[in-house]
Amino acid sequence: MFPFLEQNKDLLKYSSFHTPAIARYFFELREHSDIPKLHDIWKWSKEEGLPVVFLGSGTNMVFAFNVFEGxxxxxxLKWIEWYDGKVRAGAGELISPLSLQVSKVRENSLFGKWxxxxxxxGGAVAGNxxxxxxxxxxxxxxxxIFDTITGETRAVWVDELDFSYRHSILxxxxxxxxxxxTFKTNLVSDDTTDPRTFxxxxxxxxxxxGSFFRNPVGDSAGRLIDQVGLKGYRIGGVKISELHANFFVNDENGSYEDILTLRDIAKQKVRDTFSIELQEEARILENR
Ligand SMILES: Cc1cc2nc3c(=O)[nH]c(=O)nc-3n(C[C@H](O)[C@H](O)[C@H](O)COP(=O)(O)OP(=O)(O)OC[C@H]3O[C@@H](n4cnc5c(N)ncnc54)[C@H](O)[C@@H]3O)c2cc1C
Known part of the structure; x- marks a missing residue:
């Protein structure tokens, strides 16, 4: 165990679902000088048989445990640097203010959509x-990227990142x-839809x-869940939104069990009605 690891960390505010959860061990990477610690944590965790998981702002995560044994x-890591018409940002920067910054500099920038x-x-790259x-x-x-096994830092080019719909090599x-x-900033759009109003x-x-399930090819998960009559359906403190059936909302101090039960019901009903197997877009983080 390292003195810099926090123990029994309350994770309530670290996921956008705000369900109660605790991490047995927790580390917040804020300084570049702390990066080598990730190598030490990885080695120690493997010796102890503990999983290691990276977290951004937890807007695409379900903490499906009371205590995460890992x-x-x-x-x-937060910093932004402009050079040669490109912008490079630390993985802990939020995508939204960065996009605002780029769209102020570049007229009609596609970043306005974000x-x-x-x-x-970090989360945006991991999930495309x-x-x-x-x-x-x-x-x-x-x-x-920092490879926690070898302790080496290296650049990974876009081709190697193996992007597809909500997927990357990560x-x-x-x-x-x-x-x-690092992003190019010269992409423009003539679409005038206001993302906020939308x-x-x-x-x-x-x-x-956000979207709980991935959209099946040629269809939308929200449409399917709506069609099986689950808009507004509630389990405990969590409901399927009346506004958008692919959004689960924790509006009454719900638990991860409420979310998973709702997930199972939505999957079952869509499977029974349409023979379509919905796949989670959100990462369901469980103890193994
Ligand atoms: C209201 C709402 C609306 C949303 N709308 C959209 C939308 O329109 N489009 C869309 O794509 N998504 C949407 N999302 C989902 C979410 O915004 C994205 O998936 C986002 O990119 C997740 O970023 P995060 O930092 O919260 O990642 P987290 O949820 O913290 O992590 C997500 C995944 O990325 C990995 N990860 C995070 N950081 C790192 C890192 N530094 N190194 C390695 N792996 C890392 C995690 O291990 C995990 O597997 C929405 C979410 C909400 C709450």
């Missing part, structure tokens, strides 16, 4: 986040911590993780 490393996109740069047809893969040039490399990402009219606020 280490959660929250990446809060101004209301929650989460960190995006909206209005503009995904992380369209703007990213490279990411810097899903298969749990020992890689994203440290920063979101506020079609998506609920409150404690949610």
């Amino acid at each position: 280490v959660i490393i929250r990446n809060m 101004i209301w996109l929650p989460g960190t740069i 986040a995006g909206c209005f047809g503009f995904e992380t893969k369209d703007a990213i040039l490279e990411a810097t 899903k298969d490399t749990p020992h890689w911590c994203i440290l920063d990402a 979101r506020s009219g079609k998506q609920p606020g409150g404690f949610t993780c």
